[in-house]
Amino acid sequence: MKNKILYIIPLALLLAACELQPQSGELARDMVVQTQYDEPSIEIDIFSTYSTFIIREDTIGWVKRGVAPEDAYLIDEDFTGIPGGYVEPVIALVKENLSARGFDQVTEEDDPDFAVNIVVLEDFSFFQTVNYLPTYGGYYGYYGYYLPVVNTYYSQFASMVIEIVDVKNATGNDYKVIWKAFIGDLYTTFDLKTKTLEAIDQAFVQSPYISKD
């Protein structure tokens, strides 16, 4: 009987050594980019009615459990290990994409048509499915920035969310989010800055309806 066990053990070990999941390096090659739009707004081609936008110049929002609202933002000093910073290149690329689609950045006093919010969510996930119907938690951005309501389950992921908020057609304090981009995972990537910037470009590539023309 002992001899028989000796035959089986190496085979069992061989099987145990099999790769049962993709390697993390392969998985983290590129970030996932998910975009969603408000269908009634796109049906009426709302972007053709816009000309101007507003965006924060040097901070992006930061949502994480335990982080106080007054600390809920990120600046380049939070990314000292990244040459050239992280926050400002991200903002600059979003602005660049919007400019290329025919929109002009203005200040709050200039009565912008839409606002752009950029928020990093840590320990939350929006990516639930790929091939099936998209579902995600209830993140609601609004003009006034950086105090978003997050209503989804806890996870070990970090995502960047870019939102376009309709200011031109707002009624009272009711600002409609007409476009969202979810980019992740920010934790597992081997090149946070490069892969985030690639993902931002991709978010606009897969959203051709964001255009003045």
Place this chain on the structure above:
Amino acid sequence: MRVAAIILFVLTMASSQAQIAESGFHINWTIVKPTYTDYVSKTSSRGVRLGFTKFINEQFGAGIEGGFTVLDDYVPRQTYEQPGGAITTDIFNYMYNYTLTANGQYYFKKSGLFVPYAALHTGVVFTEYTQFYNAYSSTENKTGAIVRPELGAMYRFQTYGALGLKAAIGYEYATNKIEEAGIDNFSGLNVQIGIVLFNN
């Protein structure tokens, strides 16, 4: 009377020598090549099957077998249009199959160390369809029936020896599918090679 006793003894011995053994355990390394390739198409060598066979007589046997195989495929980065948006990612499709089957075996040779056989396995298969994309994953589980005709051979190194080899090729068809995702029944060819531990 003495002659009759000798004849009975000879027949008994002939019969016991012809039957391969009383029973046997086997463990097989399994290679699977999917023939339905919409979800996974790569040939996988990550499979194992463990089984027990009761040799009923020199020509028939029956057994049970449990198996595990992992199949996977890579879908390069592309954009999927969805209602109200789009998603861009590369995807690793994984399929984890757990099978439990009963089988009947027919042996083409009644004696000798080399015994070719045909077998038909039927049973249940539990399949875990998992898609990995970046740090995320989604899983769908399905249970169904599986049928696996098989042709193979066993080779026993010595008469009454405990150790032998087993090799087989087979075709498997499972009823599992995910209609909402357009994933149809799994089918595939498999090759197995392993060892058999005989009990006399």
